[in-house]
Amino acid sequence: MKLSERDHKLLSAERLKATGRLASEIAHELNTPLGGILMYSHLVLEDFAEDDPRRENVVKINKLAHRCKIIVQGLLDFAHQENPRLKPVQINRILLDLIGFLEEHVLLRKISIHTHFDSALPKVLGDENKLEQVFINLIINAAQSMNGSGILTLRTELAPGTEMVRIECSDTGCGINNRHVDRIFEPFFTTKQRGKGTGLGLSICHGIVELHGGTITVESSKGRGSTFAISLPVADEDIEASHGGEFQHLGC
């Protein structure tokens, strides 16, 4: 049977979709255990003295796991671009899960995490994986700005008089220099030492929040801390139902 050009195109689009789905499923399954390997190899490293010869092997495990994580993330990004899924998600739950997962991280050990969650918070229409990525970036930045100790406050609310959920991530860290504040969302802008920062975190956050039809802003005071605020549109469950429960592209 000879396929027309149109059939070929449809077939390859279908194949791409199926590959995306498969990649996403595999990446999802691998993502959490890989995070665990990274975290526990960090913890093991901490237990070894600087001159302990066993460090070398653990450093290797950590580096290789890190490489896998980058590949998995690439797969997730790819899969989501092909077939992003927006569905009503509960931000409080995502944040709580993340705290549970990140609490043990070396960077957060001496940081007190305060939460002020609106218990009646409506759901937002979101891609859970991407939103997780946003919050992880903000939390890691906050922890880095506090150099390991301080207070991290996470707050959620329905912004008064609006249909937007507002999520705040505040720290008591070093704050942002006035002359840098306009540049922090630029790709590759970093004030961190080489090897410590890529300057991509906040630009990725900005991109993801925009895709959700939201905004991200910052207020900061040098030496006293910073507050990042994200606003995301509330999910309209009726719209969701009329689309059969699954959205095929972002921004609907």
Ligand SMILES: Nc1ncnc2c1ncn2[C@@H]1O[C@H](COP(=O)(O)OP(=O)(O)O)[C@@H](O)[C@H]1O
């Ligand atoms: N919570 C924060 N406190 C102080 N400065 C911050 C904070 N978050 C981000 N920044 C500033 O914004 C810059 C860009 O952040 P980001 O895009 O995440 O890249 P990176 O963390 O790799 O430097 C950081 O280098 C830092 O100067």
Ligand SMILES: [Mg+2]
């Ligand atoms: Mg960062």
